[in-house]
Amino acid sequence: MRGHADTDAPMLELQGLVKRYPTGDLALDHVDLTVPRGQVVALIGPSGAGKSTLIRCINRLVEPSGGDVRLDGRSLPTQSARELRRTRRQLGMIFQEYALVERLTVMENVLSGRLGYTGFWRSWARRYPQADLEQAFYLLDRVGLTGFENKRADALSGGQRQRVGIARALMQDPLLLLVDEPTASLDPKTSRQIMRLLCEICRERGLSAIINIHDVALATQFADRIVGLRKGRLVYDGQPAGLVPQVLTDIYGMEDWHDAGHEHDADPASDAREALAGMPSLSITATPADTASPASSNDTLHTARATA
Numbered sequence: 279m280r281g282h283a284d285t286d287a288p289m290l291e292l293q294g295l296v297k298r299y300p301t302g303d304l305a306l307d308h309v310d311l312t313v314p315r316g317q318v319v320a321l322i323g324p325s326g327a328g329k330s331t332l333i334r335c336i337n338r339l340v341e342p343s344g345g346d347v348r349l350d351g352r353s354l355p356t357q358s359a360r361e362l363r364r365t366r367r368q369l370g371m372i373f374q375e376y377a378l379v380e381r382l383t384v385m386e387n388v389l390s391g392r393l394g395y396t397g398f399w400r401s402w403a404r405r406y407p408q409a410d411l412e413q414a415f416y417l418l419d420r421v422g423l424t425g426f427e428n429k430r431a432d433a434l435s436g437g438q439r440q441r442v443g444i445a446r447a448l449m450q451d452p453l454l455l456l457v458d459e460p461t462a463s464l465d466p467k468t469s470r471q472i473m474r475l476l477c478e479i480c481r482e483r484g485l486s487a488i489i490n491i492h493d494v495a496l497a498t499q500f501a502d503r504i505v506g507l508r509k510g511r512l513v514y515d516g517q518p519a520g521l522v523p524q525v526l527t528d529i530y531g532m533e534d535w536h537d538a539g540h541e542h543d544a545d546p547a548s549d550a551r552e553a554l555a556g557m558p559s560l561s562i563t564a565t566p567a568d569t570a571s572p573a574s575s576n577d578t579l580h581t582a583r584a585t586a
């Protein structure tokens with residue numbers, strides 16, 4: 279890994295983060311979150327909870343309305359455009375829709391991760407330093423795409439495209455990965471493979487990540503920590519094992535979570551069985567609501583629980 283800062287600060291700190299859109303929607307309502315180095319956080323919550331907004335406020339694709347975002351000790355909201363460009367190099371973004379350049383090859387797409395370092399003209403002339411080329415080959419091998427270097431992006435499957443997206447983000451040598459619904463367009467088996475790959479790579483590299491993901495089973499299986507958002511507020515912050523039915527109700531609202539496992543068990547498709555094997559959150563056994571306490575003492579949790 280190259281060029282990482284060496285401070286004792288947490289990798290990411292959100293302090294009282296607020297986002298109110300011009301329409302009046304309050305998407306984030308004073309969110310506090312600290313992510314240490316090397317931790318993989320899954321961000322879950324119902325549609326409209328503010329997950330994408332939170333991810334985008336970190337790299338200022340969406341401008342926060344209030345509060346602070348600190349990356350490795352440096353505050354982002356006040357950075358000038360020039361400083362922000364530099365900071366964004368250190369934030370690897372992986373999108374649901376891959377955001378590849380369709381007519382470029384896999385190798386060119388991966389190398390575009392170095393754009394922020396190499397400069398436009400050098401990239402345009404396709405003159406990348408040897409070290410970047412070697413790194414791109416290495417990363418393509420790591421994500422399982424050796425031999426695909428010269429394929430055009432538009433000739434790839436969804437899973438292969440997401441692997442390119444991961445390699446491209448890693449090419450930036452980021453401090454933090456921001457991952458927005460990486461599996462939303464993928465089948466269950468591919469989703470699981472992609473989530474496993476992402477989390478393995480983070481662990482290998484000591485890389486922190488925030489992954490916005492709808493699939494609670496994948497989140498609990500692969501992430502170190504779960505953060506649940508509801509109506510822009512943090513209502514769960516703790517271990518995957520703490521996602522008991524009462525907590526799921528706090529996050530998503532009323533539902534019979536005990537039935538969820540049975541539905542999945544009944545799925546006849548073998549891919550789905552493979553994808554769903556060993557899902558901790560969906561093999562939940564009945565836990566009395568009054569003993570179901572998440573691993574966090576976050577105050578907003580109790581507020582939200584009271585209103586759930």
Ligand SMILES: Nc1ncnc2c1ncn2[C@@H]1O[C@H](COP(=O)(O)OP(=O)(O)OP(=O)(O)O)[C@@H](O)[C@H]1O
Nearest residue numbers: 299301303305323324325326327328329330331332
């Ligand atoms: N560009 C926008 N302008 C106005 N309101 C917005 C905008 N983007 C999001 N919102 C609102 O902000 C709230 C949070 O939206 P956001 O997309 O962050 O939620 P989400 O949890 O990512 O949802 P989903 O899981 O459906 O993607 C919602 O009420 C949404 O309608």
